[in-house]
Amino acid sequence: MAMSVFTRLAQPGHFMRWSGAALPALWGVAATLLGVGLYLSWFVAPPDYQQGETVRIMFIHVPAAWLGVFFYATMAVSAVGTLVWRHPLADVAQRAAAPIGAAFTLVCLVTGSLWGKPMWGTYWVWDARLTSMLVLLLIYAGLLALWRTIEDPARAARAVAILTLVGAVNLPIIKFSVNWWSTLHQPASILRMGGPTIHPTMLYPLLTMIAAFSVLGIALHLQGMRTELLRRRVRTLTILEAERLDAAPLPAPQAA
Amino acid sequence: MTRAFLAVLARDLRLAGRIGGSGALGLVFFLMIVVMVPFALGPDLNLLSRIGPAILWLAAVLATLIGLDRLFQADEEDGSLDLIAGTPAPLELVVVAKVVAHWLTTGLPLALAAPVFGLLVALTPTAMAATSLTLLVGTPALTFIGAAGAALTASIRRGGLILAVVVLPLMIPTLIFGVSATEAAGGGTVPFATPLMILAALSLVAAVTGTLAAAAALRWGE
Secondary structure, X not given: OHHHHHHHHHOHHHHHHHHHHHHHHHHHHHHHHHHHHHHHHHHHOOOEOOOEHHHHHHHHHHHHXXXXXXXXXXXXXXXXXXXXXXXXXXXXXXXXXXXXXXXXXXXXXXXXXXXXXXXXXXXXXXXXXXXXXXXXXXXXHHHHHHHHHOOOHHHHHHHHHHHHHHHHHHHHHHHHHHHHHHHHHOOOOOOOOOOOOOOHHHHHXXXXXXXXXXXXXXXHHHHHHHHHHHHHHHHHHHHHHHHHHHHOOOOOOOOO | OHHHHHHHHHHHHHHHHHHOOHHHHHHHHHHHHHHHHHHHHOOOHHHHHHHHHHHHHHHHHHHHHOOOOHHHHHHHHHOHHHHHHOOOOOXXXXXXXXXXXXXXXXXXXXXXHHHHHHHHOOOOHHHHHXXXXXXXXXXXXXXXXXXXXXXXXXXXXXXXXXXXXXHHHHHHHHHHHHHHHHHHHOOOOOOXXXXXXXXXXXXXXXXHHHHHHHHHHHHHOO
């Protein structure tokens, strides 16, 4: 039952219709949540007693990290859809997710290093979590590069889907080994932010920002998928038109 | 089944021997990198012996990439890959045979030559043996991961660069455990067996995922 509803929603024609209807509302919700979340994190949340005002970077940093990982998971699920069901929308979803995920991962790294300068005294530390995110960004870069190199879209879709799944198998291993490596190389001398508990005055702004970023991410993703679908339609129409012109008999040369 | 495996293995070994490609070339490249590092860092033997295992491992990772782009591409271009894929033998088996042949001509020579190159960076005998052993255990992981990338990029002209970009992030765990196992052998807080076991596990995992992914990529690449 649920599957059939999903199948209907995933049919490209249906998808264009419902996503077109849903997007303005989603953009609205995203803008509102972002507004509220930014207000809370700038004006309501208190400065940290240790980190001062720089703690506010966390309200951007944490949601970006979450979305960077979330979109990789989206890509992995879409990759299964591409390989198992050969669903056209699965590939579209994967393709739209990659640049968004890469962008959020980059935002996470940049905000993290901006926070690190005043806190740790340096823009970059080879801390386990930073390094894992950096490797995630590298994997995103590899996927995007592979997409650009293979010209045929169907072939590119399958190649990228396979690579995405190989990456998904490897990401936990990478995470584990980077943790091992960083504990081996440096003692836990770094000031860990947050700790096990986080005060409610900071938790609520953070949760609002996470919700806002999630809705923003979904809206961006749907918009990207629509663009990609339209781009493919234009491509198909161009090819059809070119074939029609080729098939048409050449006009008789005019006698001069 | 076994005969098909051996046939592909023998064919690839013979090809590697006749074309005079990857094996010797990989070793020369390995030597080049090991020689370049002291020029960059200075001839301080204490420093070199401390970072020696890391240099050798990094060189091994880069040397594995040599010739990897031709692993499936050469067969794809002259059509022999299609013929091999048309046989009753499963494609996964063919992939394993080709990867084993590639490892025998690149990974194995690197592991065996590591002690000699270790002299250049002033490794102690223990460190030499450890580097050799960890390379022996760890380079299969590099080759199998690389094979997946090679299959994905088989149809791309000049796929070598994209292959490196795609494959190198996935080799990070192997590099980490290869170097830390080698360092653990020279004394340290961690017993030698722990990282070595994990390195072996990485090779086994890579053998499974790499084979499946490479076969899938070749099958669906058309």
